[in-house]
Amino acid sequence: SVQREQGIIQQEIEMYQDDPDSRLFFATLANLYPNTPLAADIVGSEKSINNIQLNDLKDNFTTFYKPVNMSLFLVGNFDVDTVEKYFSQKKLGDLEEMVVRKEKLTLQAVKETDSLRMEVSSPKLAVGIRGAGEVAEEDCYRYNVLLKLLFTMMFGWTSERFQKLYETGKLDASLSLEVEVNSRFHFVMLTMDTKEPVSLSHQFRKAILNFTKDSDLTEEHLDLVKSEMFGEFFSSMNSLEFIATQYEPVDRGETIFDLPKILQEITLDDVLEAGHRLIDDGDLIDFTIFPS
Known part of the structure; x- marks a missing residue:
């Protein structure tokens, strides 16, 4: 019922x-x-x-x-x-196509800093950045890959920043990257457990805003991260579940099956251009969950 x-x-x-x-x-x-x-x-x-x-x-x-x-x-x-x-041979019933009108998202001012308290053993921090404008459907997948490469180079386990924070106990393996690129909206979110959420939020915000000066954004590091993404892709092709859940049908543009070709074509300049597209006119926020 x-x-x-x-x-x-x-x-x-x-x-x-x-x-x-x-x-x-x-x-x-x-x-x-x-x-x-x-x-x-x-x-x-x-x-x-x-x-x-x-x-x-x-x-x-x-x-x-x-x-x-x-x-x-x-x-x-x-x-x-x-x-x-x-x-x-199936009776498919009503085949009249329905047109769904999707309203354009009207972006309002973000809430730059916020927090709440819960029963957690350690504070949890999220740093998010909202992109401005829409993305053409045919560009969505490639743009998603470019942003993943950029933020992995800056904050992933192969970055100098992560290694220093990990060695000093300020960050652990809980650091996670979420990239969402839709024709109507796009954002990047970094989430992590840390005992120093205020300090890390400041460090991450500063690094994002000054990304062009980041010492980890090099040709050598890009090749390393691309190789890692290549390996993960081919390993994932052994999983029918992964293929079924990660494939997104589009009328035009690229899909997950185009990833090897995309990675071969991407240059450091492409990654930096994607960073400018997101960050220059984007909005940056943080959210913290403190122990109650």
């Missing part, structure tokens, strides 16, 4: 609210994009869940859950002709 499902979702909401890493990510995202759909909790709120009626579910199902809205991507050992024959 609807009420039973509402109860299950309420439990999921509580679970996410009790997860410090989840709270850190979504709170930072909300402060990067205040008063937009990105600031809303993806699982909803107690009020929004309780307002759902059976007719709402039926309307959504008949509107969205139909073959014309589906992108089918199969991975594994199967016979293509058999699959095509199976679907050609």
Whole structure:
């Protein structure tokens, strides 16, 4: 029943609210994009869940859950002709294509510094940067790769910065990089556990704003990081689950299968140009979870 499902979702909401890493990510995202759909909790709120009626579910199902809205991507050992024959014989029902109008995100001023307290053993820090403007769909994947290379060179385990902070106990292996590039929005987020969140936030902010002077942005380091990304890519190709979940169908542009070619073509100047595109007109924030 609807009420039973509402109860299950309420439990999921509580679970996410009790997860410090989840709270850190979504709170930072909300402060990067205040008063937009990105600031809303993806699982909803107690009020929004309780307002759902059976007719709402039926309307959504008949509107969205139909073959014309589906992108089918199969991975594994199967016979293509058999699959095509199976679907050609299926009754697909309503094939009228629905046009979904996506509202343009209206960017408002970010909340530059914020924090909350939770039951954590060590403070958790997130440093996020929001890019300005939209990105052409055909450029999204390559731009994503460029930003991953840039921030990995500056903050990844092969960087001088990470090694120094790790050796002094100010940072550990919890450091994580999230890069999201969509045609309507794009951002980069670094999250980490650290006993010195204020100091590290200052260091990371300063490094990002002055990225062109970073000693780790060299041809040699770029080759090293590209080689590492190459290795991870080919290793991941052994995982059907990875391929199925990482592939994103696009009408035009590049996908994960173009990664080897992209890495071969990318130069240090390309990486620096991507950095300017994100950082010069971007907005930088931090969010900290302190022990209660």
